[in-house]
Amino acid sequence: MPGLNGEPEEAHRMGIDEAFDALQKSVDEDIKKTRLARGRRDLFKEALLKEPDVLETFGSGSLSRSTQLKPIHDVDIVVVYDPDEHPEWGSSGPSAEEALEHIRSQVNRLLSQSKGTHATVVRHTLLRNHAVKCFLDDPDDPEAFTVDVMAALRQPDNSLLIPEQLSARWVPANPEYLINMVAEHQRDWSYFRPLVRLLKQWRLDVQVEGRIKSLVMEVLALQCLPASGNRCQGLKTFFTAAATRVNEGVWDPAGLCGEIQPDLDREGLSAAFAEAADLADQACTAAAEGDTDEALRLWQEIFGEDFPAPAAAPKSTALIGAPALISPRPIKDAPQG
Amino acid sequence: MLILIPQDAATVLRASGAWGRLSLRISQPDDLAVVGGISEGGGSIISVDPPPPAPRLLASCDSRPTGYWYRAKNELHALWHLLRVRRDTAMKLDVFKDAVPNGFKTPGDGGYVALTHAPGVKDAYPESRLPDLVAWHVTRAGFQPLEMSAEPETTGIRQLDHHWPVQELQNAHIMLVGAGSIGSATAHALAGYGIGHLTLVDPDRLQWHNLVRHTSSRRHIGRTKVTALAEELTQLRPDTAVTPLALDVIEHADQIRALLMDTHLVVCTADGVAARRVTGHLARRADRTAILACVLQYGALGEIIRLHPWRRHGCLTCRRHSLTEAGSLDPEPALDAGYGTGTRHRPMTAVGPDLHLVAHLAAKTAAATLLEHAGHPDQRLPGEHALIGLRRQPGWAAPFDLGRTAELRWLPATPPRPGCPTCEAP
Ligand SMILES: [Zn+2]
Numbered sequence: 001m002p003g004l005n006g007e008p009e010e011a012h013r014m015g016i017d018e019a020f021d022a023l024q025k026s027v028d029e030d031i032k033k034t035r036l037a038r039g040r041r042d043l044f045k046e047a048l049l050k051e052p053d054v055l056e057t058f059g060s061g062s063l064s065r066s067t068q069l070k071p072i073h074d075v076d077i078v079v080v081y082d083p084d085e086h087p088e089w090g091s092s093g094p095s096a097e098e099a100l101e102h103i104r105s106q107v108n109r110l111l112s113q114s115k116g117t118h119a120t121v122v123r124h125t126l127l128r129n130h131a132v133k134c135f136l137d138d139p140d141d142p143e144a145f146t147v148d149v150m151a152a153l154r155q156p157d158n159s160l161l162i163p164e165q166l167s168a169r170w171v172p173a174n175p176e177y178l179i180n181m182v183a184e185h186q187r188d189w190s191y192f193r194p195l196v197r198l199l200k201q202w203r204l205d206v207q208v209e210g211r212i213k214s215l216v217m218e219v220l221a222l223q224c225l226p227a228s229g230n231r232c233q234g235l236k237t238f239f240t241a242a243a244t245r246v247n248e249g250v251w252d253p254a255g256l257c258g259e260i261q262p263d264l265d266r267e268g269l270s271a272a273f274a275e276a277a278d279l280a281d282q283a284c285t286a287a288a289e290g291d292t293d294e295a296l297r298l299w300q301e302i303f304g305e306d307f308p309a310p311a312a313a314p315k316s317t318a319l320i321g322a323p324a325l326i327s328p329r330p331i332k333d334a335p336q337g
Numbered sequence: 338m339l340i341l342i343p344q345d346a347a348t349v350l351r352a353s354g355a356w357g358r359l360s361l362r363i364s365q366p367d368d369l370a371v372v373g374g375i376s377e378g379g380g381s382i383i384s385v386d387p388p389p390p391a392p393r394l395l396a397s398c399d400s401r402p403t404g405y406w407y408r409a410k411n412e413l414h415a416l417w418h419l420l421r422v423r424r425d426t427a428m429k430l431d432v433f434k435d436a437v438p439n440g441f442k443t444p445g446d447g448g449y450v451a452l453t454h455a456p457g458v459k460d461a462y463p464e465s466r467l468p469d470l471v472a473w474h475v476t477r478a479g480f481q482p483l484e485m486s487a488e489p490e491t492t493g494i495r496q497l498d499h500h501w502p503v504q505e506l507q508n509a510h511i512m513l514v515g516a517g518s519i520g521s522a523t524a525h526a527l528a529g530y531g532i533g534h535l536t537l538v539d540p541d542r543l544q545w546h547n548l549v550r551h552t553s554s555r556r557h558i559g560r561t562k563v564t565a566l567a568e569e570l571t572q573l574r575p576d577t578a579v580t581p582l583a584l585d586v587i588e589h590a591d592q593i594r595a596l597l598m599d600t601h602l603v604v605c606t607a608d609g610v611a612a613r614r615v616t617g618h619l620a621r622r623a624d625r626t627a628i629l630a631c632v633l634q635y636g637a638l639g640e641i642i643r644l645h646p647w648r649r650h651g652c653l654t655c656r657r658h659s660l661t662e663a664g665s666l667d668p669e670p671a672l673d674a675g676y677g678t679g680t681r682h683r684p685m686t687a688v689g690p691d692l693h694l695v696a697h698l699a700a701k702t703a704a705a706t707l708l709e710h711a712g713h714p715d716q717r718l719p720g721e722h723a724l725i726g727l728r729r730q731p732g733w734a735a736p737f738d739l740g741r742t743a744e745l746r747w748l749p750a751t752p753p754r755p756g757c758p759t760c761e762a763p
Contacts, residue, residue, distance in 0.1 A: 224712060237712030244710050247647040248624070267649060281714040 015292045019299065019308045020231050024194050026306040027201045029070035037063055037145075040121070040136060041075040044147050047110040047118040048077075053085035055154070060175035065182040067196040067218055074146045076131070078162075078175060079103065080154050089163075090153050090170050096163035099151040103132045107149060129165050159256060174254035181222055181253060188227035191234060196221045198303070199238070202276075205304060208268035213261045216250045232287065232299075236280040243273035276302050289329075338368050340450060340472035341394055342487040346372040346385040347470060350406060350454050353377050356440025359404035361450060362395040370450065373400040378440065407437040409453035411461040417453075417471045417482045427479035448476030450483065494531035494576040505711045507533035507576065511703060512593075512600045514538045514586050514616045515607035516562040518550035519630055522693035523606050524566050525552055526700030528574035535570070535577050536596060537563040539607070540585045550689040587615050597623035604703050605629045606696065617653040618759045621646045626706055629653065630699035632727065636687020638737060639695035639725035641702050643718070650721065650750040652759040659751040665734035691727045698723060698745075720747030 029037075045057040061076030062068040081089065081099075089095045104125050110118040111134070124135040130150055137144035152160040152173070159174040185192045199221055203212045224241035226234050246269050250260050283298035293310045300309035340361075342350070353375065360374035360382050371394040374382040382402055386393045413436035420426050434441050437453065451473045458467045472485035489496070494503050511532050513524055516539035527535055543557050543565055557565035563581035570579050586593055586607065597603070603625055605616040613629055620627035621644065629642045644652060651659070660666035702723070708716035724746045726739035733739070736748055753760030 226712065236714060239712075240714040240717070241710060241712035244645075247645065266647075277714050277717075 016232065016287055016295055016299070017230075019296055023198065023303055023307045027069065027197050028194070029068065029072050033070070033072060034063075034068075037068075037072045037075050040145065040147060041077055043119055043121065044077050044107075044111070044134075044149060048079050048106060048149070050118070051106060051110075053082050054079055055082050056080045058176070060150070060179065061148070062214065062218070065179050065218075066186075066193045067182060067200070069197055069200045069214065071143065072145075073143055074133075074148060076148045076150065078150050078152050078160070080152050080160070083153055089151075090161050092169045094168065096168050096170060097127075097165050099163045100127050100132055100165055103149050103151050107132060107134055127165065130162055159254070172256040174252075174256050177254035178218070178222075182218070185222060185225070185227065189225070189229075189234075191231050192221070192225060192227075195225060195231065195234060195238075202303060206269060206272045208265040208272065210263060210265055212264065212269060216261050216264060219250050219253055219260060220245060222253060232280070232284050232295075235302075236277065236284050239273050239277035239280050243270050243277055246270050246273065338370060338450075338474070338483055340452070340483055340485040341369065341371040342452070342470055342472075342485060343371065343385065343387070343394060344488040344490065344492075345387060346375060347487050349375050349383075349385050350452065350470060351456070353406075353454075354408070355438070356405065356407045358382055358402050359406055359450065359452060360400045360402045361404055362393075362398040362400045363403070364395050364398050367395075369395065371395045372452070374402075375406065404450035404452070405440075405442050406452040406454065407440060409455045410436045410438070411455045411458045412436060413453055414455045414458045414467045414469070414471055415462060415465070417473070418465070418467055420482045421484075425481075427481050429479050430475070430477070433473070433475060433480045444475050444477055446477070448474055451475045451480075452485075493574075497531070501531065502708060502711070502713060503531050505708060506531040506704060509707050510534040510536070510599055510601050512536045512538060512596065512603045514593075514603065514605040514612070516566050517541065517547070517606065517608065518687075518689065518692045519632075519696045519699070520606035521552040521562065521566055522696035523604060523630065523700050524570060524579075525573075526697045527604070527703060528570050528577040528579075530700060530704040532577055532704070534580070536580045536582060536600065537566055538582050538584050538586060538593065539563050540583050540588075550687070550692055552693075586612050586619070590615060590619060594619055594623065597625055600625060602703055602707060603627040604699060606631070606699065614653055617644050620644065621652055621759055628699055628702050628706065630695050632687050632692060632695060633737075634730070634733075636691055637726075637728040637730055638733075638739070639691070639698070639723075639727050641695070641699050641723040641725075643702060643706065643721045645721070645750070649752050651753040652757060655754045655757050655760055656722070656751050658754060660736075663734075665737060687727070694727070695725065698725065718747070721750040722748040724748070 041059050041063065045059070048054050049057045057077055057079050058064070059075065060078050063072060063075045083090065086099070089099055104127065107122060107125060110116055111120070111122045113120050113123050116122065121136050122134045123137065124139045126133040128148070131148040134147045134149060135144050136146065150162055152162050153170070154160060155172070159172055161170040162173045164171050182193070196218055200214045200217050203214070203217050206212060220242045221238065223245055224238045226237050246266050249266065250264065252258060252260060279298050279302050283295045286298060287295040296309035297312060300307040354377060357376040357378055359372055361370045362373050363370040373386055373393070374384050376382040413433070416428070420428065452470060453473065454470055456469060458469050468487060470485065470487050472483040474481045474483050494507070497503055509532050511527055511534070513520060513527065513535060516524065516537050520539065524535060524537060539562050541562050543551060543553055543560055543562050545558060548555060551562070553562065553565040553569060561581070561583040563583055567579040567581040570577055584592055597619060603616060603620045605613055605627060607613055607616065608631065613631070617627050617629065624646050626646065627644045629644065630640070632639050642653065642656065644650065657666060657668065661668050702718060705716040705718050709718070724737060724739060726742050726744040729739055729742050736746060739746060
């Protein structure tokens with residue numbers, strides 16, 4: 001009966017949309033901080049691109065995919081080197097560590113606080129397994145902003161080889177694949193990136209053994225979020241599909257790096273997804289029935305206090321037992337044969 | 338009389354001008370006619386039958402130029418609706434004539450069948466659902482509406498587009514191992530759900546004794562069951578592409594293994610412990626979910642098992658072991674035989690519709706598994722292992738102790754056993 005209650009339903013949907021907007025605002029980093037992070041990233045890209053042995057530089061990581069969660073303390077950039085300038089790179093042995101040391105000296109020469117020729121921003125550098133971590137703030141500050149710079153060699157199939165210090169090897173990677181997949185999904189459905197950020201935030205409160213890597217959520221979102229519809233339907237679809245998909249393991253979508261988090265608590269996360277799917281399903285039904293308050297309360301149960309919802313309705317003392325979440329609907333006696 | 342207007346005929350009528358002649362194939366005993374040819378004005382009648390090999394409707398009846406069609410005013414179609422409600426009410430011929438601006442033919446003694454096309458009727462009566470093509474019997478005394486049925490532009494599973502996730506299932510590819518009594522009904526049900534691609538695997542031929550339970554008819558006796566099924570499904574459910582493979586899942590495991598790469602889900606309705614175990618093993622190695630359907634206790638109990646290739650979900654053998662250890666299942670002698678061996682199946686003792694009931698539950702389980710995976714919360718199943726009472730007998734051990742016929746019980750998965758050659762990666 002769409003004609004009967006079309007208008008109030010429209011008004012209710014506005015209420016749910018506004019609540020999602022408010023949640024989104026609480027999750028998204030404010031634009032000034034995002035711009036600052038992008039500016040710092042671009043400074044590194046420019047400086048390194050001027051080096052004679054560098055072919056290209058690009059951002060990877062969630063900032064480059066616009067799926068970052070706040071607060072942004074780190075950005076990732078990839079520096080693609082000319083193999084002719086470093087013929088020994090790319091094969092197993094000490095060259096993996098050498099490549100990282102090479103970046104460190106380049107960064108210090110170009111950007112160090114005391115003697116940088118391009119800018120004076122880097123206070124300290126650290127060698128990590130795959131990257132050089134460059135501190136722009138006091139390294140002891142837990143909120144210190146860092147730029148992770150990674151060396152890479154481009155392969156004939158357009159993927160990359162990156163050094164791995166601990167194993168003294170160069171390993172395949174394809175960060176651009178994920179960047180492109182995310183951009184493609186976003187082109188199809190403008191809610192995609194904002195919802196990925198919501199889901200990354202959601203994961204932080206999930207009861208699982210250990211933690212859940214943010215990349216796990218991002219890849220599941222790519223597989224399970226639809227490419228059309230509103231946010232409520234999209235999330236309902238996501239939670240339902242992800243509850244089964246996570247049992248299959250979450251793997252590098254480019255097919256190069258294997259399982260993203262082998263120690264992931266698949267069962268725990270699956271159970272959390274299934275519970276959220278139930279609540280989302282009930283919330284969608286409540287909204288369709290015109291009970292916006294109930295829908296908002298159910299979404300709040302999924303996303304927590306940052307999702308605005310009215311206080312729970314006072315329980316009627318005349319009723320015995322707890323009221324059902326949604327009052328059961330009678331079945332129409334209209335048999336079909 | 339009911340007048341049938343196939344889609345090609347409707348398309349020609351809608352695209353034509355003011356009037357023309359019709360040829361009809363009429364079956365008097367059926368009180369039925371089908372439009373077979375149409376002319377534009379006084380020109381020659383052109384056939385609107387589908388091109389061969391598609392079968393024509395009422396093919397055994399001769400096509401005769403026995404009617405006319407006219408472009409009509411919208412009001413005439415509203416009148417068609419009113420007169421049908423009143424039943425057996427004729428109207429004066431002048432009314433019809435006035436509603437047909439061009440080409441009207443005065444009827445002879447026997448009268449004729451007329452079709453009218455009112456192109457503007459949907460705009461003129463937007464909520465009425467009046468058809469733009471209707472049929473009449475026109476005589477000297479007057480005219481009366483005739484029943485008519487025009488083939489819709491959308492046929493097949495896409496008619497359900499807004500009520501059922503057609504596209505997801507049209508993209509799905511299911512392998513069905515076993516095309517016997519349960520398998521044949523499962524194939525029909527999977528096609529009914531709108532599965533786009535179905536690969537049928539079974540080496541057996543259809544024999545006389547199969548007819549009592551199989552969905553295929555007597556005319557397929559002696560052919561392989563998969564060929565017969567593929568042919569029938571292609572006729573009945575053209576939205577499902579069927580690949581028949583007369584292969585044995587044990588003997589031709591390598592071929593099956595390769596085919597699993599293009600398969601989303603495996604349904605096994607084969608009888609015999611070995612074939613079921615091999616199917617489950619191959620599916621798990623290929624990271625595919627398998628759904629196994631069978632009857633136990635001589636057809637007294639139906640069973641569906643869903644085997645996900647997941648860490649905490651054991652394979653068929655592991656699940657059987659847990660039931661055997663609990664004392665609820667009496668293992669087949671073949672259960673301890675080596676991989677790929679086992680006894681031949683027992684003769685089937687259940688009645689067809691009981692087997693088809695299990696088959697339809699297996700197909701539902703398969704469709705629901707695909708749809709849950711695609712994010713449809715309304716298709717989540719209550720468990721991984723279903724038992725359904727077909728001919729309940731007292732005294733069965735739990736969980737087989739169903740109280741009544743048609744009782745349905747869902748059980749959870751059981752974990753893999755340590756050292757299981759299927760569950761533990763090689
Ligand atoms: Zn096992």
